[in-house]
Amino acid sequence: MPTHYQGDPQIASALDVWVKLTRAVDSIASRLSARGTTGSLTITQFGVLEVLYHLGPMPQCELAGKLLKSSGNITLVVDNLEKRGLVRRVADEHDRRISRVELTPAGLALIEEIFPKHAQAVAEEFSVLTPQEQHQLGDLLRKLGKRGG
Structure with a gap:
């Protein structure tokens, strides 16, 4: 419309x-x-596991920035993932005020199982565009996203 x-x-x-x-x-x-490509996870929970899987452990505030979520939202998401045994918080050895979030073995196993299926589904969704169109769209969206920043 x-x-x-x-x-x-x-x-x-x-x-x-x-x-x-x-x-x-x-x-x-x-x-x-x-x-169902994210299993029993919410899209934000999946995003947390995916970021940690590809970028490694990081402070919770950095994780919030990567996912464009508020620190309060990420705290709740990480709390829930921690309850499920998929991530853990580890105090930074240089600054005890900072906790780094990392995957547990169970979290790693889960994201290794579901990420390939999700990635394939995303690729199928975008297959209506040629590789050149996908690249062009990516460039345009990056330009639009950086407009304010």
């Missing part, structure tokens, strides 16, 4: 793109969720 805004054409264009972008993201996320 395009925007119904009738004012400035530049604003109407931006609103139309915004609607298309959010609908595309919601649609892809919905299809991925229906496929």
Whole structure:
């Protein structure tokens, strides 16, 4: 559904793109969720495990930044993952005020099992675009994402 805004054409264009972008993201996320590619994890829990899997242990505040989540939200997510035995907090040896979050063996085993299926599902979702279109879209989204920062 395009925007119904009738004012400035530049604003109407931006609103139309915004609607298309959010609908595309919601649609892809919905299809991925229906496929169950993140197992019993929420998308944010999956994101935490995926970041730790690919980037290694890190302070909780850095983890929040990587996932664009508030520190309070990440605290809750990490608490829940810790209760499930998938991550643990380890005090930083140089600064005891900082705790690093790391995967447990159970967390590592889980992400190693589900990540390949999730990655394949994402690739299938984006297969409607050619590799060149995917690259172009990535460049445009990076440009848009860095606009404010």
